[in-house]
Amino acid sequence: MLVRAANLAPGRRLSGWLRRQADVRLHRHEALHSVTFTLRRGEALGIIGHNGSGKSTLLQIVAGVLQPTAGTVRAGGRIAALLELGSGFNPELTGRENVRVNAAILGLDPAQIRDRMEAILAFADIGDFVDEPVKTYSSGMALRLAFAVQVHTDPDILIVDEALAVGDAAFQAKAMARIDEILARGTTLLFVGHDLSAVKAFCHRAMLLERGRIVMEGLPEEVVTEYLHRTHVQVLAKQQDDRAGKVRLVEGxxxxxxxxxxxxxxxxxxxxxxxxxxxxxxxxxxxxxxxxxxxxxxxxxxxxxxxxxxxxxxxxxxxxxxxxxxxxxxxxxxxxxxxxxxxxxxxxxxxxxxxxxxxxxxxxxxxxVDDSRERFTGVFPVEMEVAVTPLPREGAEGGAILSSPQV
The missing domain is CATH 2.70.50.60 (abc- transporter (atp binding component) like domain)
Structure with a gap:
């Protein structure tokens, strides 16, 4: 991908000679270099790399937001792209109206939009604000609504760029659960994120980008290790720690x-x-x-x-x-x-x-190997004091207190 930028003073009328001189000073930056990969139906690919490595540019090209200056992209099926969530909303329209417009752009017909409207609004969980203009929303509310629209379109290909960071912790957990459901139906996933645990959890393979080039592709565990290795070397180098040059790949x-x-x-x-x-x-x-x-x-x-x-x-x-x-x-x-x-x-x-x-x-x-859900829920137990108080039917005070520690 080529990006051009010229440092020209606005409003200045340049002669033909000056324009030619300005053209010489144009900066040519290639965001991606010979990036080639194939992602088959039902596969999940995670793309990792430092800021500026070309991850978001690559996703925008695949989603059709940007056109490459060279090469081709072939994608079959409906694409849901969780990129800059909410960027397509009209601030003067209400949340409900924006849902209708965005869902139509994403390929849903009017009947499908009607059928899914309540599910979308329930997932976004922004309350009565859904009937207020989007310009009155906080950034988090707009992101939640945009995310809800995208994940209810039954995409064949799901493109995610750091979108799992939207909302509070409860909404993030709900978002990850929803993506799990989408992947279980055989949807293809293209995922970019700095959450390396999510890359390991969702993806079958991973790709490491550096300065617009693929430097490694393989199993998520191996690629994440290489990424952390390179990051660690850079951190030590910035700290002027002379051990930076001695960091090597070791077992595991x-x-x-x-x-x-x-x-x-x-x-x-x-x-x-x-x-x-x-x-x-x-x-x-x-x-x-x-x-x-x-x-x-x-x-x-x-x-x-x-x-x-x-x-x-x-x-x-x-x-x-x-x-x-x-x-x-x-x-x-x-x-x-x-x-x-x-x-x-x-x-x-x-x-x-x-x-x-x-x-x-x-x-x-x-x-x-044994199921402990009768003892506790979640991952591991925490000591909890439990008090159970039987109350009369009318809710009057009284009744014995049964207390016992449970884990």
Whole structure:
């Protein structure tokens, strides 16, 4: 994609000679370079990269918002593009009227719009404002309404550019659940986001863009690791940390060869273990530490199958020059499912001055095989005091109090 910009004073009348001189000073910037990929029906591709790498430009071209200066795009089926949400709304029209207009643009006929109107408005959940002009909306309200329209069009291809960050936490959870439903119907997904956990959760494969070029394509776990590796090197370089040039890919991640986990195992030396709820899990780590790590430590994190960090332990270590063994033991009081262990070796003079020297995951995992929903809901239990008070039919005060701790 080529973008041209000229630094010309507005309103100035230029002679033909001056115009020719201005043309010489035009800046030519290629946002994308020879980007080629194929996405088949039902597949989900995640695109990651730093700001300015060309991610949003690529999605806009696929969605038809921008025209490429070279190359072609072929897409079959109805496309729902969650790009700059709300940018197509008419501020003078009400929310309901904008829903009708946008749904029609996206290919729904009048009968389909009528049938889906209440579902769209319920999903957006903006109350009576739906019948007020959009110019009176907050930015979050407009984004919620725009998102609701897009995800109710039954798209064949769903394009998402950071749209899962709309609204509050409750709406984000609802948005992710809705995308899960769309993907379950066989919709093709093209996803851009800085939420690497979402990339791992939704996508079958991933692509890393850097300065408009594809530098890596493969499984999400591998591509995310490479992205974090490059990011970590850049962060250390900006901090003028001379260890930036020593960061390498190591087993299960990236880091310094003199500050990483060289061996890791669970109970009885295995990489994966299936266990009952409440069973004891022992994690054994063998670390290599160099003498240059002045304040070493290791952080052990428990992640769910989408890469969300659930809990963890920060462990301080004494300076060493050689190998150190760390054993961590805890009860696996998690809900039914598969969980992963992530390790980060750090140099931490204090909490505020913590430098991650290596980050490794994917080698260790454990599985809770029995369903604990009769004990608690969610991921893991929290101590709760429960008081149950029987009341008379008319709601009068009185009655015994039954109290018991439950988890």
């Amino acid at each position: 991640g990236y880091g310094l060869e003199t500050a990483c986990v060289v061996e890791a195992s669970l109970n009885e030396g295995v990489q994966h273990v299936a266990m009952q709820y409440g069973g004891v899990l022992t994690v054994r780590l063998k670390l290599r530490l160099g003498a240059e790590v002045g304040h070493p430590g290791v952080i052990l994190d428990v992640m769910d199958n989408r890469g969300l960090q659930l809990t963890g332990k920060r462990i301080r270590l004494a300076p060493a020059d050689g190998f150190v063994q760390v054993d961590v033991q805890f009860k696996a009081i998690f809900q039914y499912g598969v969980y992963r262990i992530r390790t980060r070796v750090i140099d931490a003079p204090s909490i505020e001055r913590t430098t991650v020297l290596s980050r490794q995951e994917g080698r260790l995992s454990f599985e809770i």
